[in-house]
Amino acid sequence: MPRPPGHGPGFEVRRQKIIDVAASLFAEQGYAATSINDLGRAVGLAKGALYYYIVSKENLLIEIQSRVMRPLLSRARQIAELDEDPLLRLRLLSESLLTIIFRRLDHIWVYEHDYRSLSGDELETLLGQRSDFEHLVSGLLAEAVDQGIFRALQPRLATLQFLNLHNHTYQWVRPEGQWDAAFLSREYCATLFRGFGASDNALPDVEERAAAFKRDRPDLPLDPEAEWTPAAVGG
Amino acid sequence: MPRPPGHGPGFEVRRQKIIDVAASLFAEQGYAATSINDLGRAVGLAKGALYYYIVSKENLLIEIQSRVMRPLLSRARQIAELDEDPLLRLRLLSESLLTIIFRRLDHIWVYEHDYRSLSGDELETLLGQRSDFEHLVSGLLAEAVDQGIFRALQPRLATLQFLNLHNHTYQWVRPEGQWDAAFLSREYCATLFRGFGASDNALPDVEERAAAFKRDRPDLPLDPEAEWTPAAVGG
Amino acid sequence: MPRPPGHGPGFEVRRQKIIDVAASLFAEQGYAATSINDLGRAVGLAKGALYYYIVSKENLLIEIQSRVMRPLLSRARQIAELDEDPLLRLRLLSESLLTIIFRRLDHIWVYEHDYRSLSGDELETLLGQRSDFEHLVSGLLAEAVDQGIFRALQPRLATLQFLNLHNHTYQWVRPEGQWDAAFLSREYCATLFRGFGASDNALPDVEERAAAFKRDRPDLPLDPEAEWTPAAVGG
Amino acid sequence: MPRPPGHGPGFEVRRQKIIDVAASLFAEQGYAATSINDLGRAVGLAKGALYYYIVSKENLLIEIQSRVMRPLLSRARQIAELDEDPLLRLRLLSESLLTIIFRRLDHIWVYEHDYRSLSGDELETLLGQRSDFEHLVSGLLAEAVDQGIFRALQPRLATLQFLNLHNHTYQWVRPEGQWDAAFLSREYCATLFRGFGASDNALPDVEERAAAFKRDRPDLPLDPEAEWTPAAVGG
DNA sequence: AATGAATGAGCATTCATTCAT
DNA sequence: TATGAATGAATGCTCATTCAT
Structure with a gap:
C-alpha cells in the first residue's frame, strides 16, 4: 500500500x-x-x-482484515510445518486461532461480518487467504486419518466441523470472561478428537431410532415449516 | 360485489x-x-x-427473522417435549435446525448477520427467542449428562459447542450440494455424541504434549501476533 | 365547477x-x-x-374558501344597503362576521391560514372578495365620519382596525365557550364606537408622556432588538 | 495557528x-x-x-420563533415593571410589539402561521411564552381598571381585544409604507384607551336598535348562512 | 359508485469524499 | 498536519393523482 x-x-x-x-x-x-x-x-x-x-473507508476494511489474517496465516503455516504428530499440531492451531479471536474480537467481528462489503480484487485476496487457512486444517486432518488416529472422515466435512466450532465462537465469547483461549481450545479439541476418533464407541442405535421416528411419526415432521399432521391414532 | x-x-x-x-x-x-x-x-x-x-425496511427484517424463528422454536419445543431419550431428541432437533438452514438459507444469513440492525423492542424479542432455543438445547444436554450418557460437561459450554457447530453451517452450505440436512445432522451428532460421550477413550496425552510444547518452544508462541523469537538452540 | x-x-x-x-x-x-x-x-x-x-386537493381549498366567503359577502351587502344609520349597520355587519366565525371556525382557520396555497387565478378571486368586504366596511365607516358620529379618521386605518379586531378572533375563540357572537359583537363595537367617537374624551396626555419617555430613557429603547444601554445616571 | x-x-x-x-x-x-x-x-x-x-428544518422554525419571542418578552417585562402609570406602559408595550412586527415581518408571519408545525416540547415552550406575554398585557389592563382609568372590563376579553388589534397587523402591514410602528401604536391606543375609558360617552342606543332590528326583521338574519326569508310586508 | 394497485416526483436527511487554506 | 467548507449522489419514505375493474 x-x-x-x-x-x-x-x-x-x-x-x-x-x-x-x-x-x-x-x-x-x-x-x-x-x-x-x-x-x-x-x-x-x-x-x-x-x-x-x-485512503478510503473500504481500505480500512481491508487493513482490518489483513491485520487478522496475515499473522494468523503465518503462524498457522509455522505450526503446520512442525515436526509433530497431527493431533498436537491441530491442537496448537486451534489455540492459535482462538487466541486471535480473543485478542482481536472486534477485528474478527468485522472480518466475519463485513467481508462481503469488499469489492472484487480485495475480496478475492481475502477469500484466497481463507482458503489457504482451510487447507492447512484439511491437511492436518487428513494426516490424522491416514495415520489411523481418526476414523475415515470426509476431509472436507471434518474441516468444516473444525472451522464451524472455532469460528462461530466470536459470536458469544467475552474476552474478559471465565474462559480463555487455551481452555476453549482444550475443550473443543476434546470434543473433536474424541468425536473424530477411530475407536468405535459411538452410541450406536441413535440413527436407527431417528430413522424409525421419522417413519412412525409423520405427524411431527422435522421440517419446522412443514404442516403439522394430527397424529395417527394407532390400532 | x-x-x-x-x-x-x-x-x-x-x-x-x-x-x-x-x-x-x-x-x-x-x-x-x-x-x-x-x-x-x-x-x-x-x-x-x-x-x-x-411498512418499512426494518419491518422487512423483522418479518424475515420471524419467518425463521417462529416455526423453528415451535417445532423445537415439540421435539424437546417428546417422550424419548435425550440423545434422540437432540438428534431430531439438530436435523430440524439444519433443515431450516437448508430451506431458508437466505433468511438465515439475514438472521445471523443483521439482527443488530433491529431497534430496541424488536431486538429484545429476537434475543429472547434465541435464548429460548438455547435453553431447549441446554436442557437436553443436561438430561444426557444426568443419565450418564455424556460425561460431566459444563452445560453452557456444551450448548455453545452444539450451536457453534450447527449455526455456522450457513456460512458455507450449498442447499443444492451433495449433502442434505439429514446427512449433516448425522455427521454433526456423530461428532458431538462421541465427543461428549462418557467412555474415556480420549487421546489422553495431547494436552500434556501441548503444555510441553508451549514450555519448550517459547520461540513459537501460539499468539499469532506475538513476536517471533529466534529458536533457542538447546545444549 | x-x-x-x-x-x-x-x-x-x-x-x-x-x-x-x-x-x-x-x-x-x-x-x-x-x-x-x-x-x-x-x-x-x-x-x-x-x-x-x-377534483383535486387544491379544489377542496377553493370550495372551503367560497363556502365562507360567498354567504358572508352576500349578507354583508344586504346589510350595507339597509336604510339604517351607519352605526347600526356596522354593528349588524360585525355580528354577521362573528357569527360565521363561530359557526364555521374550521373553515375560517383554513381561510385565514392557507389561502396562500392557492394558485394564481383562484387566489385573485379570493383576494377580490376580501377586498370587496373591506370596501363595505370602509364605506360604512366613512359614512359615520361624514355624519360626524366618528371623528375624522383615516378611513383605511379605521377599516383595518375594525378588521383586525374581528378577524383575529378565530385564533382563540371557542364556539362552545362562555361568549357568543352577539356578545363579542357588542363588546367589539362598544370599543370601536367609543374609540372612534367624536367626543374628545381621550386620555389626553399619554402621547406627550410617551414622547417624553422615549426622549428621557434612551437606555430603554422600545425596539425589542435594540441594545440595552445602561441607564444614564442623572445629576 | x-x-x-x-x-x-x-x-x-x-x-x-x-x-x-x-x-x-x-x-x-x-x-x-x-x-x-x-x-x-x-x-x-x-x-x-x-x-x-x-440541524434540521424544524430547528429553523424554532430559531425563527425565538428570534422574535425572546427579545419581545424581555423588553415587555422591562416595560411592565416600569414605575409609570399603566396607560403609559400599555402604550410603550404596544409600540414595542408593533416595532418588532415592522422590523421582522417575515419572522412574525412564520411565528403566527406555522407554530402548529412544532412538535411537543418546542410547542409547549412557545405557547408558554405567548401566555407570558398575554399575562403582562392582562396585568396592565387590570391595573388601569383598578385605578378607575378604564371602566369595568372583563380582563380576559380586554386583553384579547388588545392582542387582536395588534397581532393581526402583520397580515397587511407594509414596513416601507406610509405608517410606522409609532404611528400605528398611537392610533391603536387612541382607539383602545377611548374605547375602554371610564367616561360614559358611548353611543347608547345602538344596542337597543340592533335588538329591535333582529326582532323586526326575521327576513334578514345576521347569520350569513341562514336562509333568506322574503321580507314580511308590514301593515 | 367504489376499489386496490400503481406511479413518479418530491421530501428531509446522511454520506464518502475533496480541497483550498 | 489539520481544518472548515462544500459537493452530489443516495437513502428511506410520503404524496397527489390515475386507472382498470
Missing part, C-alpha cells in the same frame, strides 16, 4: 490508532452503519484530517 | 413474494447495503408501490 | 360531507400537512373513491 | 444569514410548502452544505 511521500515519524503510529478505532466502531455498529464522521469523532480528528491518514 | 375495504386477494401473495426477494437481497449484499430502490428494481415495482405492501 | 355528468341523487350530499371533513382536517393540521390519505380515512372512503367526488 | 475544532469565524454569520433567508421563504410560501431544496437554492448552497449549518 503505497503511502504519500514525506510523512513525519508519528504518521504510522496515528494511522494504526485510527484503524484500531475503526475496527472497534465497525464491530459495534457494523461497517455500513458506521460513518466517517463517527470515526472522526471517536478519533478526535476532523473529517478532512482523517483522510490524510486513510 | 364490492369487496370489503383493505386489500385484494392477491395482496398477501405479492407481499410474501416481496419479503422473499428482500431476504435474498439482504442475504446477498447485507441489510444495510441493500436499498429500497434495489428491492423495487428486483421486484419490478416502483418505490411508491413497494410501500403499498411493506 | 362542471361536474361529470350522470350522478345519482346522493352525490352532492356526500360531496358536501367530504368537504366538511376536509375543512376540519385542514383546520386541525394545516392544508399542506393533511394528506389525501388522511382525508380518505376520516371519510371512510378509499383514495380512489375520493377522487370520484373531489 | 490551528484553530480549535468546531467552526470557523464565518460560520455563525452565514448561519444567521441562512436563517434570515429561511424566514423570508417560510413567510412567503409557508413552512410546510418550503422545501430544503428551495432554501438551498435561495442561499446558493447545495443541500449537503446547508446541513453543515442547520
Whole structure:
C-alpha cells in the first residue's frame, strides 16, 4: 500500500490508532452503519484530517482484515510445518486461532461480518487467504486419518466441523470472561478428537431410532415449516 | 360485489413474494447495503408501490427473522417435549435446525448477520427467542449428562459447542450440494455424541504434549501476533 | 365547477360531507400537512373513491374558501344597503362576521391560514372578495365620519382596525365557550364606537408622556432588538 | 495557528444569514410548502452544505420563533415593571410589539402561521411564552381598571381585544409604507384607551336598535348562512 | 359508485469524499 | 498536519393523482 511521500515519524503510529478505532466502531455498529464522521469523532480528528491518514473507508476494511489474517496465516503455516504428530499440531492451531479471536474480537467481528462489503480484487485476496487457512486444517486432518488416529472422515466435512466450532465462537465469547483461549481450545479439541476418533464407541442405535421416528411419526415432521399432521391414532 | 375495504386477494401473495426477494437481497449484499430502490428494481415495482405492501425496511427484517424463528422454536419445543431419550431428541432437533438452514438459507444469513440492525423492542424479542432455543438445547444436554450418557460437561459450554457447530453451517452450505440436512445432522451428532460421550477413550496425552510444547518452544508462541523469537538452540 | 355528468341523487350530499371533513382536517393540521390519505380515512372512503367526488386537493381549498366567503359577502351587502344609520349597520355587519366565525371556525382557520396555497387565478378571486368586504366596511365607516358620529379618521386605518379586531378572533375563540357572537359583537363595537367617537374624551396626555419617555430613557429603547444601554445616571 | 475544532469565524454569520433567508421563504410560501431544496437554492448552497449549518428544518422554525419571542418578552417585562402609570406602559408595550412586527415581518408571519408545525416540547415552550406575554398585557389592563382609568372590563376579553388589534397587523402591514410602528401604536391606543375609558360617552342606543332590528326583521338574519326569508310586508 | 394497485416526483436527511487554506 | 467548507449522489419514505375493474 503505497503511502504519500514525506510523512513525519508519528504518521504510522496515528494511522494504526485510527484503524484500531475503526475496527472497534465497525464491530459495534457494523461497517455500513458506521460513518466517517463517527470515526472522526471517536478519533478526535476532523473529517478532512482523517483522510490524510486513510485512503478510503473500504481500505480500512481491508487493513482490518489483513491485520487478522496475515499473522494468523503465518503462524498457522509455522505450526503446520512442525515436526509433530497431527493431533498436537491441530491442537496448537486451534489455540492459535482462538487466541486471535480473543485478542482481536472486534477485528474478527468485522472480518466475519463485513467481508462481503469488499469489492472484487480485495475480496478475492481475502477469500484466497481463507482458503489457504482451510487447507492447512484439511491437511492436518487428513494426516490424522491416514495415520489411523481418526476414523475415515470426509476431509472436507471434518474441516468444516473444525472451522464451524472455532469460528462461530466470536459470536458469544467475552474476552474478559471465565474462559480463555487455551481452555476453549482444550475443550473443543476434546470434543473433536474424541468425536473424530477411530475407536468405535459411538452410541450406536441413535440413527436407527431417528430413522424409525421419522417413519412412525409423520405427524411431527422435522421440517419446522412443514404442516403439522394430527397424529395417527394407532390400532 | 364490492369487496370489503383493505386489500385484494392477491395482496398477501405479492407481499410474501416481496419479503422473499428482500431476504435474498439482504442475504446477498447485507441489510444495510441493500436499498429500497434495489428491492423495487428486483421486484419490478416502483418505490411508491413497494410501500403499498411493506411498512418499512426494518419491518422487512423483522418479518424475515420471524419467518425463521417462529416455526423453528415451535417445532423445537415439540421435539424437546417428546417422550424419548435425550440423545434422540437432540438428534431430531439438530436435523430440524439444519433443515431450516437448508430451506431458508437466505433468511438465515439475514438472521445471523443483521439482527443488530433491529431497534430496541424488536431486538429484545429476537434475543429472547434465541435464548429460548438455547435453553431447549441446554436442557437436553443436561438430561444426557444426568443419565450418564455424556460425561460431566459444563452445560453452557456444551450448548455453545452444539450451536457453534450447527449455526455456522450457513456460512458455507450449498442447499443444492451433495449433502442434505439429514446427512449433516448425522455427521454433526456423530461428532458431538462421541465427543461428549462418557467412555474415556480420549487421546489422553495431547494436552500434556501441548503444555510441553508451549514450555519448550517459547520461540513459537501460539499468539499469532506475538513476536517471533529466534529458536533457542538447546545444549 | 362542471361536474361529470350522470350522478345519482346522493352525490352532492356526500360531496358536501367530504368537504366538511376536509375543512376540519385542514383546520386541525394545516392544508399542506393533511394528506389525501388522511382525508380518505376520516371519510371512510378509499383514495380512489375520493377522487370520484373531489377534483383535486387544491379544489377542496377553493370550495372551503367560497363556502365562507360567498354567504358572508352576500349578507354583508344586504346589510350595507339597509336604510339604517351607519352605526347600526356596522354593528349588524360585525355580528354577521362573528357569527360565521363561530359557526364555521374550521373553515375560517383554513381561510385565514392557507389561502396562500392557492394558485394564481383562484387566489385573485379570493383576494377580490376580501377586498370587496373591506370596501363595505370602509364605506360604512366613512359614512359615520361624514355624519360626524366618528371623528375624522383615516378611513383605511379605521377599516383595518375594525378588521383586525374581528378577524383575529378565530385564533382563540371557542364556539362552545362562555361568549357568543352577539356578545363579542357588542363588546367589539362598544370599543370601536367609543374609540372612534367624536367626543374628545381621550386620555389626553399619554402621547406627550410617551414622547417624553422615549426622549428621557434612551437606555430603554422600545425596539425589542435594540441594545440595552445602561441607564444614564442623572445629576 | 490551528484553530480549535468546531467552526470557523464565518460560520455563525452565514448561519444567521441562512436563517434570515429561511424566514423570508417560510413567510412567503409557508413552512410546510418550503422545501430544503428551495432554501438551498435561495442561499446558493447545495443541500449537503446547508446541513453543515442547520440541524434540521424544524430547528429553523424554532430559531425563527425565538428570534422574535425572546427579545419581545424581555423588553415587555422591562416595560411592565416600569414605575409609570399603566396607560403609559400599555402604550410603550404596544409600540414595542408593533416595532418588532415592522422590523421582522417575515419572522412574525412564520411565528403566527406555522407554530402548529412544532412538535411537543418546542410547542409547549412557545405557547408558554405567548401566555407570558398575554399575562403582562392582562396585568396592565387590570391595573388601569383598578385605578378607575378604564371602566369595568372583563380582563380576559380586554386583553384579547388588545392582542387582536395588534397581532393581526402583520397580515397587511407594509414596513416601507406610509405608517410606522409609532404611528400605528398611537392610533391603536387612541382607539383602545377611548374605547375602554371610564367616561360614559358611548353611543347608547345602538344596542337597543340592533335588538329591535333582529326582532323586526326575521327576513334578514345576521347569520350569513341562514336562509333568506322574503321580507314580511308590514301593515 | 367504489376499489386496490400503481406511479413518479418530491421530501428531509446522511454520506464518502475533496480541497483550498 | 489539520481544518472548515462544500459537493452530489443516495437513502428511506410520503404524496397527489390515475386507472382498470
